[in-house]
Amino acid sequence: MIRKLILGMTISAALLMQGCGSTLNAEQTAGHQTFPKQYSPASIGDLAALPDIEVIDGVTYVEGILVVNKEIPLPRDYNPGLQQEVIDAYSRMFADGAGRGLDFVLVSDFRSYDYQAGLYNNYVARDGREEADKFSAKPGHSEHQTGLAIDVGSSDSATTLSVKFGETPEYQWMKDAAHEYGFIIRYLEGKEDITGYQYEPWHLRYVGDEAEAIYESGLTLEEYLGIE
Ligand SMILES: [Zn+2]
Structure with missing residues (x-):
């Protein structure tokens, strides 16, 4: 889970850097425009799929639902x-x-x-x-x-x-x-x-x-x- 999260963040950070790194070169600008179209849906999907996990006073909530199982x-x-x-x-x-x-x-x-x-x-x-x-x-x-x-x-x-x-x-x-x-x-x-x-x-x-x-x-x- 943590590894998945870090991977998701890395992809996201790379996309952000690509987005910020636009230049005046026409070819690169074209590349910049197509890049999110090709790759960002998968990346955003990955991030959206990551559950929201909170641990409050040792109690684990996933998407707001208290979870207890063999691992938690x-x-x-x-x-x-x-x-x-x-x-x-x-x-x-x-x-x-x-x-x-x-x-x-x-x-x-x-x-x-x-x-x-x-x-x-x-x-x-x-x-x-x-x-x-x-x-x-x-x-x-x-x-x-x-x-x-x-x-x-x-x-x-x-x-x-x-x-x-x-x-x-x-x-x-x-x-x-x-x-x-x-x-x-x-x-x-x-x-x-x-x-x-x-x-x-x-x-x-x-x-x-x-x-x-x-x-x-x-x-x-x-x-x-x-x-x-
Ligand atoms: Zn029971």
């Missing part, structure tokens, strides 16, 4: 609790689902750094580190620490935190409705290499208004933001 952590002291906008959003979704005869259950919401550390260490002790890394986040890398992620289930508890949840009527409605409440299905099937996680139909991430565009794109958050 949260600080240990980031401890916001479950955000009110998320409570409002899932409450509306669950109520609308109930109106359709669906029975949603909130399985998990905010998890602190220290709580995640305990979970992760237990999984490593039980399954080994390699296996644990497929389904559990290291402390500081759980999206649940953002206060913007929830795990949902149905009244059929046999499907709780299982890919079988993907076959429930709750999921079948939710997968095409969650974005209307500001949620995305964060760990999609077939995208394991990008997200670093196995398919988790139950894990929702609140992103607000951007959810619709992400849903329509069919992309993971990483792909959508250009940080995969």
